[in-house]
Amino acid sequence: MKNILLHICCAPDACIPVPDLIAEGWNVYGFFYGSNIHPHDEYIRRLEAVKVVAEHNAITCELPDYRPGEWLEGVKGLESEPEGGLRCAECFRIQLEAAACEAVRLGCEYACTTLTISPHKNVSLINAIGEEICARHGLKWLARVWRKNNGFLRSVRMSKEMGLYRQNYCGCVFSLRKDA
Numbered sequence: 001m002k003n004i005l006l007h008i009c010c011a012p013d014a015c016i017p018v019p020d021l022i023a024e025g026w027n028v029y030g031f032f033y034g035s036n037i038h039p040h041d042e043y044i045r046r047l048e049a050v051k052v053v054a055e056h057n058a059i060t061c062e063l064p065d066y067r068p069g070e071w072l073e074g075v076k077g078l079e080s081e082p083e084g085g086l087r088c089a090e091c092f093r094i095q096l097e098a099a100a101c102e103a104v105r106l107g108c109e110y111a112c113t114t115l116t117i118s119p120h121k122n123v124s125l126i127n128a129i130g131e132e133i134c135a136r137h138g139l140k141w142l143a144r145v146w147r148k149n150n151g152f153l154r155s156v157r158m159s160k161e162m163g164l165y166r167q168n169y170c171g172c173v174f175s176l177r178k179d180a
């Protein structure tokens with residue numbers, strides 16, 4: 001069985017990729033970055049929901065410390081970018097870089113992300129960033145587009161069935177702005 005590190009952006013987006021990968025025969029390790037989330041209360045709500053998904057699917061999920069200052073430093077200069085712009089590309093890089101480091105530490109050969117289940121995200125960009133980071137770390141990137149085949153609708157249905165917390169903004173302090 002091959003080991004894969006699945007970068008989890010949030011619980012609702014993970015509730016389809018996790019069981020689908022398990023059904024395909026992967027040994028799945030979850031990884032929730034979380035330091036992009038603002039404010040702290042919101043981070044805790046999303047963290048608890050991720051734990052529910054991990055427990056429901058009997059996987060382990062790595063939960064690094066909450067370090068919003070490091071994330072803010074990483075996107076410095078890009079604060080005024082609109083959602084979907086350069087700040088988000090850097091945010092994906094920061095998260096997937098952390099995920100790749102964790103994959104190496106855990107001895108996984110592959111990495112993947114739940115980010116591509118969202119209808120709002122640039123999946124080509126996300127998979128290109130994942131490929132580049134994995135190549136640098138000696139990993140293989142599993143380029144999935146989870147929103148295909150009604151993936152997003154399935155995730156909405158499943159997260160409601162599971163009673164998961166569903167956020168109404170992407171996550172960072174800048175995505176709380178009305179014009180973001």
Ligand code: SF4
Nearest residue numbers: 088091170171172175
């Ligand atoms: S809007 Fe979402 S993807 Fe973009 S920088 Fe903020 S948290 Fe990251």
